[in-house]
Amino acid sequence: MKKVNIFLYISIFILFLIYFSAGIIKILTPRQFYGAVISYEIVKDPFAVAIISSIIPFLEVFCAIFLLIPSWRKSSSLLLLIITLIFLFAILSAYLRGINMDCGCFGGILVGETGLSSIIRNIFLAILSAFVFLKSD
Amino acid sequence: MKKKGFSDLIFKALLIFFFSLAFGIAYLMAISSKLPLDQKETPAQQNPKYKEIDLAKAKERFDQGWLFVDARSQLSWKEAHIKGAICFPAGEFLQKITEFEKNYPKDTKMVVYCSGVGCSTSYFLAERLAERGYKNIEVFFGGWSQWVQANYPTEKGQ
Numbered sequence: 001m002k003k004v005n006i007f008l009y010i011s012i013f014i015l016f017l018i019y020f021s022a023g024i025i026k027i028l029t030p031r032q033f034y035g036a037v038i039s040y041e042i043v044k045d046p047f048a049v050a051i052i053s054s055i056i057p058f059l060e061v062f063c064a065i066f067l068l069i070p071s072w073r074k075s076s077s078l079l080l081l082i083i084t085l086i087f088l089f090a091i092l093s094a095y096l097r098g099i100n101m102d103c104g105c106f107g108g109i110l111v112g113e114t115g116l117s118s119i120i121r122n123i124f125l126a127i128l129s130a131f132v133f134l135k136s137d
Numbered sequence: 138m139k140k141k142g143f144s145d146l147i148f149k150a151l152l153i154f155f156f157s158l159a160f161g162i163a164y165l166m167a168i169s170s171k172l173p174l175d176q177k178e179t180p181a182q183q184n185p186k187y188k189e190i191d192l193a194k195a196k197e198r199f200d201q202g203w204l205f206v207d208a209r210s211q212l213s214w215k216e217a218h219i220k221g222a223i224c225f226p227a228g229e230f231l232q233k234i235t236e237f238e239k240n241y242p243k244d245t246k247m248v249v250y251c252s253g254v255g256c257s258t259s260y261f262l263a264e265r266l267a268e269r270g271y272k273n274i275e276v277f278f279g280g281w282s283q284w285v286q287a288n289y290p291t292e293k294g295q
Contacts (some may be wrong), residue, residue, distance in 0.1 A: 059161075
């Protein structure tokens with residue numbers, strides 16, 4: 001009989017909750033998320049920003065949903081790990097360049113500044129995603 | 138066996154990605170009118186806490202002597218800013234607000250701006266200033282980039 005890994009299920013639950021809600025909020029507040037992405041000044045072309053800010057919320061929502069399906073868990077956690085590392089790079093680069101702004105992590109409803117707390121939160125999420133990826137079949 | 142597992146992993150990951158891509162593009166087509174993709178002003182947002190203004194109105198406010206508040210980083214403000222604008226990085230709100238409140242009464246007429254069309258920091262700052270009781274806030278939607286393009290007065294920070 002397979003031993004149930006309680007930490008794995010807690011990690012999946014946390015990741016699902018955070019990414020599903022973050023994605024839905026971004027979908028509901030497209031202009032605010034577009035504004036957050038353009039404020040990073042990493043991608044400056046408005047159309048490229050529009051495409052990125054339209055795909056990311058759906059990627060978060062679908063990855064969160066597929067985390068709940070055991071046979072898709074490894075793939076979705078891998079994608080979550082990749083996008084979390086991209087977020088981490090963006091926030092870190094904004095922080096180092098002295099750009100203080102709403103990180104856009106939760107669209108236009110909750111405010112998360114590009115400070116140390118966002119960096120720590122993303123490191124934590126990256127570790128959780130990596131844990132789920134390694135522990136999934 | 139391992140190789141099969143790896144290709145299955147990548148196949149499913151790509152499937153989720155393309156699924157998101159398809160939904161994202163369809164969503165973008167539906168909401169593109171709400172985004173400032175043409176780098177021009179969009180209709181005023183229905184936010185009761187502050188008004189959105191265009192370049193012409195911002196210049197009018199400048200001539201009338203309204204306070205200009207630069208929501209960009211201190212580094213950008215030092216490089217150059219709208220003449221007379223004060224530096225108030227949106228992310229340093231809690232550190233700066235006490236001093237700001239000492240210097241500027243709640244009825245101060247002000248225009249908040251950030252780097253350009255679509256940037257979010259001016260809205261973020263305007264929202265938080267309004268929460269602190271400031272009533273006469275306007276957000277210059279075109280921001281720094283439009284002001285520079287129009288060749289309006291600027292200065293370097295100290």
